[in-house]
Amino acid sequence: MTSLGRRERTLIGLGMGTVLVVGIYLFLVEPLVDRAREAKGRTVAREVALERRRLLIAQGPRIAEELQRITSVKRLVFRVIQEEATRLAALMRGEVDIVYSIRGELAEELQRITRRLESESARLLRGPTAPLAASELQKLLKDVAASSSMEVRSERVLPATDREGLQEVPIEIIIAGSIRDTMTALYRLERTDRLLMIKDLKMRTVAVGQPRELMTTVTVAGYVMPDARSRPEAKPTARKDG
Secondary structure: OOOOHHHHHHHHHHHHHHHHHHHHHHHHHHHHHEEEEEEEEEEEEEEHHHHHHHHHHHHHEEEEEHHHOOOOOOOOOOOOOOOHHHHHHHOOOOOOOOOOOOHHHHHHHHHHHHHHHHHHHHOOEEOOOOHHHHHHHHHHHHHHHHHHEEEEEEEHHHOOOOEEOOOOOOOOOOEOOOOHHHHHHHHHHHHOOOOEEEEEEEEEEEOEEEEEEEEEEEEEEEEEOOOHHHHHOOOOOOOOOO
């Protein structure tokens, strides 16, 4: 084997040194630099998010004062909820009225729920107060009874109750008619474009063989979105933040 000269050994040594330096840069230095850049980018993003939250919290009293001046809002509370899923769940449970930054699949789910709520809201009684809603429901029940050849014997408006953000307005009505007419009236109640629920139903025979042989006492409830001005002011409650 021919021995290498001094010049050849020097060139080989320089080549190996160059390869070693390039390998160290590619596999050690460059990954560390990239990680440092990513960490710096995340830090900047977090600082921007924190700054936005700080500004939002700082502007809270001014926003609350402005809202109180132009609306009937008495109290405005800001809550910081980190997780998007937790924010959406709080909105669905009615713990908060407004949320922000709902993205991805959660945003699509929120849109589906919103569309469904809008569709169901169109079926509520117009109200906006319980007495006006009761008047609308009374007219609807009388129209159903008349279109089914039923005779209205009596009607009574029952006290309204709160049902998860809605007001339930029940009416007890006594109608008389044949079995066929009674079934027709109940069917039309179920098919009405208003969101109604039959809370109670009682039937008794009063005159067998007569045109109005069946007396029916039915309690029907409609639903209305309560007027914000008529809601009682909520009392502050202690809350533990986990």
